[in-house]
Amino acid sequence: MNNIEIAWVFLEIADLLEIKGESPFKVRAYRQAAHVLAELDEEVAHYARMGRLTELPGIGAALAAKIEELLETGSLTYLEQLRREVPPGLRQMLALPGVGPHTVRTIFTYLGISSLEELEAAARAKKLRNLPGLGVKTELAIRHGIELLRSRPSGLPLGLAFPAAVEISEILSQLSQVQKVSLAGDVRRGEEIVGQIIIVAAVAPADQEVVLKTFQAAPYVRQTLRIEPGAITVLLGIGLEATLMTVPPPAFACRLCYHTGPPAHWNDLVEWARARGFELTPDGLRGRDRELQVFSEEELYHLLGLAFVAPELRAGRNEVELAARGALPELLRPEDMQGDLHLHSNxxxxxxxxxxxxxxxxxxxxxxxxxxxxxxxxSIANGLTPERLVEQEKEIEEVRANYPQLFLFSxxxxxxxxxxxxxxxxxxxxxxxxxxxxxxxxxxxxxxxxxxxxxxxxxxxxxxxxxxxxxxxxxxxxxxxxxxxxxxxxxxxxxxxxxxxxxxxxxxxxxxxxxxxxxxxxxxxxxxxxxxxxxxxxxxxxxxxxxxxxxxxxxxxxxxxxxxxxxxxxxxxxxxxxxx
DNA sequence: GCCGTTTTCGGCCCGACTGTTTTCAGTCG
Incomplete structure (x- = not known):
């Protein structure tokens, strides 16, 4: 288990303890520890090996022991016991606006409800309004909240999905059997919510076995869900599915473009190609009389007479037409950023x-x-009064003197x-x-x-x-x-x-x-x-x-x-x- | 749960808002 996965375990424990009604400080201790682990530069396993876990801030003897158990066995007796006491389905209810641990506990205690489906049914049947501490407004808020939850796209924020996807794909890229590898799908397009991680790898048929095995043993991977020809799907410890597509090396560029999507962009490309006498399929590009060799996505767009369309711009909007006219915007790059205008200090x-x-x-x-x-x-954030602002200005002045090459806006x-x-x-x-x-x-x-x-x-x-x-x-x-x-x-x-x-x-x-x-x-x-x-x-x-x-x-x-x-x-x- | 220590247990960001009550508990940021 890596740091992020252990952090997730602690977050689940914190939620379950909160629903159970344990001390808020104990709950906070688990959340704090999760935060420390998630932000840690080095693998927590290093600290464990050296017996130095308790040197980490917020990690004492009890949490150190739990980390060690997770590292050694991949599971945690304490969590399993908690799950038996508090059905994990109750966790989802915490996501409803206006519903906190106490309300969840009330609902579970009086009605034995432990899933969103049951909760919705009870709300519709007007069974919630008579529970102690709840009323009509809360019941309606719960119904509304469940609807909102359903209308959200399922998946994980990019900031959580991306690092996991990169870590897995880097492990694959180190295999000699993998000729090329790339992220595809939502992650590559930089979608805000990633529904599923997709990785495309160029692998000779004879080498598939070892690549699949490596993928199944990669960090984050909890369990294998499906194995199909050329595709294997696993469930990650962060609650997201990841699919590895193994493709024959000559088809890599076209398959990468296809799996990067979205379908609307791919369809526009296929249409564009057909109108110009090409046949574009996920497996390759055919000219009038023969199969064309496509070595990279850049080359694919070039062969079609298009400027390369950055994955982030692929949407099936008008990007193909813009690419044809050479009118795509020159996109901002990370290295263009000169400064940051919203930072919080102590x-x-x-x-x-x-x-x-x-x-x-x-x-x-x-x-x-x-x-x-x-x-x-x-006030919870220790916000500044006019008086403290004056004090802060003095400190900013002092720091300015130390960093003449960096301008500090107060x-x-x-x-x-x-x-x-x-x-x-x-x-x-x-x-x-x-x-x-x-x-x-x-x-x-x-x-x-x-x-x-x-x-x-x-x-x-x-x-x-x-x-x-x-x-x-x-x-x-x-x-x-x-x-x-x-x-x-x-x-x-x-x-x-x-x-x-x-x-x-x-x-x-x-x-x-x-x-x-x-x-x-x-x-x-x-x-x-x-x-x-x-x-x-x-x-x-x-x-x-x-x-x-x-x-x-x-x-x-x-x-x-x-x-x-x-x-x-x-x-x-x-x-x-x-x-x- | 952790931490710091007056070395063994008390303190751990706090205040507004809301909906439920009928004086306050729960949620949220």
């Missing part, structure tokens, strides 16, 4: 000092960052209050180099209220960037009810920047809305929203969203050099004051 709920953030940013080759801690209303992530006012006075905000405004409360407001709230905030001259505009948490929380159409309109009118929050939990704006923002002439910022230095790397997920949205360097303000960005912010602010 002044609020981040774990790293400003100095530490600066060092890590400099190491990444950034030329600027913005320190944007929370404002006072977010920023703030100010809360947008329930009525659209900001959580800090205008004169305080005016002292900051950059102001990100975000919603962190009152998620249940109606569409009109929420839209008005955000529009009010955008109209405030102090605001430079709207943070995570839709408020969604991938796979966990739907966007709040907001008319993004109107938000775009306002952003365009006031020259405001919209954020693509790159945290793999959010990816907000979505690619879809980022594309529309670009079309409306709005500039975007891709920000990691990191709370520790490791998460600076989340930038890559944001770049992925930007690529799917067809964004170029021009569209993204923190892909610009420092001077241009500062001018952009300064000019907008001056324009406002000139008009007022």
């Amino acid at each position: 002044w609020s709920d981040g774990t790293e000092s400003i100095q530490g953030l600066a060092r890590a940013a400099a190491d990444r080759g950034y030329s600027y960052i913005a320190i944007t801690d929370h404002s006072q209303a977010l 920023g703030i992530e100010v809360d947008i209050l329930a009525d659209g006012r900001l959580d800090l006075p205008d004169d305080v905000l005016a002292t900051r180099d950059i102001v990100v405004a975000s919603v962190h409360s009152g998620f249940k407001q109606g569409r009109e209220t929420m839209t008005h709230r955000i529009l009010t905030a955008l109209a405030n001259p102090a605001v430079d960037i709207l943070g995570h505009p839709s408020g969604r948490l991938l796979g966990r929380r739907d966007p709040y009810a907001v008319d993004l159409e109107q938000v775009l309109e306002a952003a365009q009118r006031y020259g405001k920047i919209l954020e693509i929050n790159a945290s793999p939990e959010r990816l907000d704006l979505s690619a879809e809305w980022a594309r529309r923002a670009k079309e409306a002439g709005i500039k975007l910022a891709i920000n990691s929203d990191a709370h520790d230095v490791r998460r600076l790397a989340d930038m890559e997920w944001g770049v992925c969203v930007a690529r799917r949205a067809g964004l170029t360097r021009e569209d993204v303000v923190n892909a610009w050099p420092l001077e241009r960005l500062r001018d952009y912010i300064r000019l907008r602010r001056e324009r406002v004051y000139a008009n007022s």
